[in-house]
Amino acid sequence: MTVARRAEVMSFDMESTDSLFEPDDDENFVWFVKNHLKKGAASVRGITEAEYLATCRERWDGCAADRVYAIKFLVDPLVQPDLVAELPDEFIQPGEPFCTLVARIGSRGELIDAPEDYTPPSYPCVHLAHIVSGSPSGGVVPDPHAPTEYLIAFLDVLGFEALLNRIGLEALTLRYQQLLSVALSPQSESRPWSRAQAIVNGEPTPTLMWLPIQTAYFSDSLLLWVPYHPGHVEEFLNRCSRVFCDALAHGLPIRGAISAGQATLDKERGIYLGLPLIEAVRLESKSNWVGVSLAASWKSETLRIPVPPDTVFLYNPPLKDGGNALFSGLVLDWPRAWRESREDSALPYLADLCLPDLLPDLKARYDAASTFWLHSEKNRDWCLPPGWTRETVRSVWGDESNDGM
Numbered sequence: 244m245t246v247a248r249r250a251e252v253m254s255f256d257m258e259s260t261d262s263l264f265e266p267d268d269d270e271n272f273v274w275f276v277k278n279h280l281k282k283g284a285a286s287v288r289g290i291t292e293a294e295y296l297a298t299c300r301e302r303w304d305g306c307a308a309d310r311v312y313a314i315k316f317l318v319d320p321l322v323q324p325d326l327v328a329e330l331p332d333e334f335i336q337p338g339e340p341f342c343t344l345v346a347r348i349g350s351r352g353e354l355i356d357a358p359e360d361y362t363p364p365s366y367p368c369v370h371l372a373h374i375v376s377g378s379p380s381g382g383v384v385p386d387p388h389a390p391t392e393y394l395i396a397f398l399d400v401l402g403f404e405a406l407l408n409r410i411g412l413e414a415l416t417l418r419y420q421q422l423l424s425v426a427l428s429p430q431s432e433s434r435p436w437s438r439a440q441a442i443v444n445g446e447p448t449p450t451l452m453w454l455p456i457q458t459a460y461f462s463d464s465l466l467l468w469v470p471y472h473p474g475h476v477e478e479f480l481n482r483c484s485r486v487f488c489d490a491l492a493h494g495l496p497i498r499g500a501i502s503a504g505q506a507t508l509d510k511e512r513g514i515y516l517g518l519p520l521i522e523a524v525r526l527e528s529k530s531n532w533v534g535v536s537l538a539a540s541w542k543s544e545t546l547r548i549p550v551p552p553d554t555v556f557l558y559n560p561p562l563k564d565g566g567n568a569l570f571s572g573l574v575l576d577w578p579r580a581w582r583e584s585r586e587d588s589a590l591p592y593l594a595d596l597c598l599p600d601l602l603p604d605l606k607a608r609y610d611a612a613s614t615f616w617l618h619s620e621k622n623r624d625w626c627l628p629p630g631w632t633r634e635t636v637r638s639v640w641g642d643e644s645n646d647g648m
Contacts, residue, residue, distance in 0.1 A: 263292060263293055263296050264276075264296070269303070271315065272299070272300070272303050272317065275299070275316065275317035276295075276296055276299050276317065279295075279299070279317070279319045279322055279323075279340065280292055280295065281424070282319075282322035282323075283322060284319050284321060284322045284340070287321050287322070288321070288338075298339065298340060299317060299340050302317065302339075302340050302341055302342050302368070303315075303317055303342060305342070305366060305367070305368075305369070306342050306344065306364065306366040306369045307364070308344055309364060310356055311346050311354055311355075311356050311357045311361060311363070312344035312345060312346040312363065312364055312371065313345070313346065313356075314344070314345035314346075314374075315342060315343070315344055315345075316342065316343040316344075316345065316372075317340055317341075317342055318340065318341055318342070318343050318370070319340040320338055320339075320340075320341075321338055341368050341369065341370060342366075342368075342369045342370070343369070343370040343371070343372050344364060344369060344370075344371055344372070345371075345372045345373065345374055346363075346371070346372075346373055346374075347373070347374055348373045348374070385470050387507070387508060387509040387510065387511065387512075388507070388509060389507070390505045390506065390507050390517070391470055391471075391505065391506070391507075391508075392470065392471040392503070392504065392505050392546065393468045393469065393470060393471055393503070393504070393505075393506050393508060393517075393519065394468065394469050394471050394475065394476065394479050394501065394502075394503050395466070395467070395468045395501065395502050395503070395504075395506065395508075395517075395519050395520055395523055396465075396466070396467040396468070396479075396483045396486075396499060396500075396501045396523070396535070397464065397465075397466055397499055397500055397501075397502075397520070397523035397524055397527055398464065398465040398466075398467070398483070398486065398487070398490075398497045398498075398499035398527075398535070399463060399464050399465075399497065399498050399499060399527055400419075400422070400463040400464070400465070400490065400495045400496070400497055401496045401497065401498050401533065401608070402496065402596075402605075403415075403462075403463040406418075406494075406495075418493055418494060418495060419495070421493050422489070422490050422493050422495050423460065454469060454475060454478050454479070455469060455470070456468070456469045456479065456482060457469070457508070457510060459510055459515070465486065465497075465499075466515070467479075467482065467483060467486070468506075468508050471503060471546060471548075473548070473549050476548060476549060476550065476551065477551040477554060480501070480551065480554040480555065480575060481554060481580060483499075483501060483535060483575060483577075484535075484554070484575055484576065484577040484579070484580035484581075485580055485584070487499070487535060487575070487577040487580075488577055488580050488581045488584065488585070488589070491533075491581075491589060491592050491593070492585075492592060494592075494595070494596065496533045496593075496596055496608075496609070496612075497533065497535070498527055498530050498532065498533055498534065498535070498608070499523075499527055499530075499534075499535040499536075499575075500522075500523040500524075500525075500526035500527040500530065500535065500536050500537070500538050500569075501523065501535060501536070501537050501538065501541075501575065502519035502520070502522045502523040502526070502537075502538035502540045502541070503519055503538075503540045503541055503543060503546055503548055504517065504518055504519035504522075504540050504543070504546070505517060505518070505519070506518070506519055506520055508520075518540075519538070519540055522538045522539070522540055522569060523538055525569055526538045526566065526569040526570060528563075529562050529563045529564075529565055529566030529569060529570075530560060530561070530562060530563075530566065531560075531561040531562065531563055531604070531607065531608060531611070532560050532561050532607075532608050532611035532612055532615070533593065533596075533608050533609055533611070533612035534560055534574060534575070534577070534611070534612055534615055535574065535575035535577065536560055536562075536570055536571075536573070536574050536575070537550075537555065537570075537571045537572075537573040537574065537575065538569055538570065538571055539568070539569055539570060539571050540571075541571040541573060542571050550573065552625075552626035553576070553579065553626055554575070554576055554579075555573045555574060555575060555576055556573065556574055556576050556618070556619065556622070556625075557572055557573060558572075558573070558574045558615065558618065559572075560574055560611065560615070561607070561608075561611050574615070576619055578615070578616045578619035578620060579619060579623065582620070582623070588616075589616055590613055590616060593609045593612050593613050593616070594609075594613075596609060597609035597610070
């Protein structure tokens with residue numbers, strides 16, 4: 244199947260889906276169902292969108308939030324593997340959508356806002372999850388007018404002009420719209436909740452975290468940023484990997500760089516200033532592959548950024564003259580995100596994009612990406628103890644706690 248055909252299969256008719264909902268449907272319910280349908284929740288089950296919506300409505304109406312468990316999610320294990328990786332088997336094995344109710348807890352595991360005689364809700368097939376009060380993000384977005392420490396990802400879609408000449412403006416517009424709706428939006432402020440780890444009763448515990456990632460796009464360039472906090476690093480890198488993978492699956496190869504430091508990022512007024520932004524743009528332009536590099540600012544003695552080892556690799560991508568001074572030595576391990584969310588290999592997608600009439604230096608970019616894919620696959624467990632695999636880690640972690648998400 245060609246890249247163009249894959250993009251066609253993954254297209255989503257928002258207008259026809261809107262007609263399935265009722266005027267008084269909860270807006271959160273509508274948002275969850277639409278996003279699941281975008282990811283193929285109905286097609287993977289071999290049912291219609293209307294049938295899928297009816298199942299979701301039954302699950303949604305079958306439980307209610309209260310002032311303690313005040314947040315309600317609709318989770319689909321077939322299209323949200325990143326959220327269900329550590330849930331109890333009874334929620335995952337049936338493969339049907341289910342609801343999660345979320346409450347805040349303190350550092351000792353106590354429920355916030357719960358009266359003395361409070362009894363947590365108990366519904367069939369409804370999962371209870373927690374966000375730790377005082378989590379790194381806390382739901383607070385800094386003043387965009389003031390300089391703030393950020394993590395910044397600058398991602399450039401390669402070959403826009405050549406693609407425009409080859410497939411035409413209409414087809415390119417459709418593909419780019421798919422990139423924004425399927426790749427960028429779900430990884431940004433429209434998906435503020437993500438899994439995290441916190442210390443509860445002195446033990447690391449899976450929880451939920453509010454991560455206010457913001458995004459912007461300019462022609463063929465994408466920008467993602469989040470306020471810097473050590474607790475934000477892992478999920479921000481994971482989101483960047485998922486944007487890369489979704490873009491590649493839609494036939495839009497990305498070359499990018501991720502930096503850190505103080506900047507002014509005011510989306511409303513269109514003001515984007517700061518040395519880390521300049522650094523990311525320069526490193527991206529000096530990179531000669533399809534991939535994402537971490538800039539030298541990640542070695543900052545001031546920020547001392549903790550880098551989760553399973554999100555990156557120590558690797559030497561092909562860089563143009565002057566690139567080494569901008570480079571940290573680390574690259575984003577996007578192949579891991581691909582393997583954990585998809586059944587197929589990324590190599591055929593890269594091969595589809597490496598057209599016979601490309602100049603040798605452009606073909607080399609795709610060859611470099613394929614080489615990195617194989618390197619990641621061969622060394623997928625490099626950061627684990629001898630004899631351990633990622634499956635082992637998930638099994639052990641899942642046995643220790645079934646409360647987190």
